[in-house]
Amino acid sequence: MKPLLDFLKGKWLGHPLHPILAHVPMAMWPGALIFDLLSQCPIGDNAMVRLSFYAIIFGLAAALLAAPTGLVDWSGIKKEKPAWKIGLYHMSLNLIVTLLFAVNLALRWQTFREASEVDRIPLLLSAVGTLILICSAYLGGRIVYEYGISVARMSKKKWRKLAAAGGANLPPEKEKPC
Amino acid sequence: MLKDLLEGKPLRHPIHPMLVHFPIGFLILSFLLDLVSLAFPGAPNLVRCSFYAMLLGVVTALLAAVPGFVDYSDIRRDHPGKAIATRHMTLNLMVVAIYGINLWLRSSALTESKINLGPLFFSFIGIGLLSASGYLGGRLVYDEGIAVGRHKHKTPTPQDTLHLSTGYAAKDGETTFVSVPNAEHLRNGETLRVEIDKQVMTIARIENELYAFQEFCTHRFGPLSEGSFHGLNVQCPWHNSCFDVRTGKVTNGPAKVDLKTFKVETRDGQVGVLITKEHDQKT
Numbered sequence: 184m185k186p187l188l189d190f191l192k193g194k195w196l197g198h199p200l201h202p203i204l205a206h207v208p209m210a211m212w213p214g215a216l217i218f219d220l221l222s223q224c225p226i227g228d229n230a231m232v233r234l235s236f237y238a239i240i241f242g243l244a245a246a247l248l249a250a251p252t253g254l255v256d257w258s259g260i261k262k263e264k265p266a267w268k269i270g271l272y273h274m275s276l277n278l279i280v281t282l283l284f285a286v287n288l289a290l291r292w293q294t295f296r297e298a299s300e301v302d303r304i305p306l307l308l309s310a311v312g313t314l315i316l317i318c319s320a321y322l323g324g325r326i327v328y329e330y331g332i333s334v335a336r337m338s339k340k341k342w343r344k345l346a347a348a349g350g351a352n353l354p355p356e357k358e359k360p361c
Numbered sequence: 362m363l364k365d366l367l368e369g370k371p372l373r374h375p376i377h378p379m380l381v382h383f384p385i386g387f388l389i390l391s392f393l394l395d396l397v398s399l400a401f402p403g404a405p406n407l408v409r410c411s412f413y414a415m416l417l418g419v420v421t422a423l424l425a426a427v428p429g430f431v432d433y434s435d436i437r438r439d440h441p442g443k444a445i446a447t448r449h450m451t452l453n454l455m456v457v458a459i460y461g462i463n464l465w466l467r468s469s470a471l472t473e474s475k476i477n478l479g480p481l482f483f484s485f486i487g488i489g490l491l492s493a494s495g496y497l498g499g500r501l502v503y504d505e506g507i508a509v510g511r512h513k514h515k516t517p518t519p520q521d522t523l524h525l526s527t528g529y530a531a532k533d534g535e536t537t538f539v540s541v542p543n544a545e546h547l548r549n550g551e552t553l554r555v556e557i558d559k560q561v562m563t564i565a566r567i568e569n570e571l572y573a574f575q576e577f578c579t580h581r582f583g584p585l586s587e588g589s590f591h592g593l594n595v596q597c598p599w600h601n602s603c604f605d606v607r608t609g610k611v612t613n614g615p616a617k618v619d620l621k622t623f624k625v626e627t628r629d630g631q632v633g634v635l636i637t638k639e640h641d642q643k644t
Contacts, residue, residue, distance in 0.1 A: 198500060202503075205382075206382045206386055207385075209382040210382045214414075226413075230409045233405075233406050233410055234410040234413055237393075237397075237410065238390060241393065325373070325374060328509055329510065329512075330600070331598075331599040331601070335581040335583065336503070337503065337504060338504035339581050341441075342577070342581060343582060345577070345582065346577035346582040349556070349560065350560035351620075352609075352618050353579065354618045355618075
């Protein structure tokens with residue numbers, strides 16, 4: 184079990200995996216909204232309709248991969264920390280967004296090959312999904328930039344050396360995993 | 362003011378890492394659509410779709426570059442992450458150039474049913490460099506802590522470390538007075554990062570008084586010269602540990618060990634810190 188958890192945390196890469204994978208849906212789904220809107224203008228037949236469809240699929244695939252990595256990162260946060268609660272909101276919003284884009288994709292499945300513009304309901308779903316996604320992604324960013332989750336986790340030995348060389352008081356060598 | 366805006370301080374979140382999702386996502390999408398066009402040449406419009414995805418990728422890359430340059434300029438010159446940031450920036454400029462050429466090559470062949478090998482090759486190289494660059498960007502945040510908690514620090518980040526020595530200073534029994542001329546000009550909330558014979562410390566003016574304490578947080582060793590002040594407490598930008606600047610005592614976790622502190626004095630009209638033998642021995 185532990186090797187799997189370490190894999191999902193990105194230890195083998197020296198970089199947490201969740202923020203890497205999260206780039207894809209974070210770009211694809213707002214992108215789908217942009218393409219939906221552009222499809223209302225006459226640009227390249229149904230290229231925009233197709234592009235939007237492909238973007239949603241690619242985003243969904245990456246989101247499904249990103250979910251377990253995020254869950255593992257979240258489970259490593261202590262429950263009494265503020266980041267835990269924010270992580271819970273982040274996760275709940277992400278589940279909603281993923282569901283919305285899954286429905287969105289299903290609605291397009293029959294029509295994307297021929298349609299020259301995206302229908303109202305999928306367009307609306309893209310807009311709502313994107314809005315919730317932006318909120319969720321902001322919370323995800325706050326977990327890193329406000330609370331420092333995953334920051335200096337893999338580089339703490341290097342920093343310890345620098346701090347020791349800089350004459351700092353240091354914590355005892357064996358730190359509890361955090 | 363504009364700098365604070367581009368650093369995302371009003372949003373309490375850096376802007377560059379928000380925007381980079383888009384070029385990374387769209388350029389990868391473009392490459393995937395190229396590959397799909399090779400696998401299924403019958404599917405219409407794939408080459409055109411790939412071109413539009415790339416176009417959006419390049420436009421958003423240019424947008425992301427602006428706060429990126431600002432973030433880069435804000436990293437202290439002797440920060441261990443500075444070299445990584447330079448590589449990250451260089452790679453990104455190369456990626457933009459490659460995709461600029463790539464777009465130009467494709468613009469005249471949008472109606473093809475599968476992608477030509479020339480532009481595909483450019484995309485392949487581009488994706489390789491982009492992945493390397495993105496990885497380095499991530500390392501800047503997760504290993505080096507760049508931009509983490511930066512919005513909490515209200516004053517400019519120290520741009521350099523001030524190197525001083527006890528060598529020339531007057532020794533007074535157990536203690537050595539090292540004058541720090543720049544400390545006098547600090548305004549409230551401003552900090553200096555000072556290294557005296559390998560002892561790295563932060564000197565800060567808080568509520569009109571000068572205080573000196575070790576630079577590295579005792580939790581994960583975050584930079585306290587980039588921390589924020591709450592009353593007479595300094596808060597680490599990374600994981601929000603708080604310490605009393607007078608005594609170095611932990612006032613809020615996750616840190617458990619107190620900071621080393623240094624006496625700040627004025628002698629003969631000069632501001633300086635007292636380095637004791639005890640400090641020397643520990644280093």
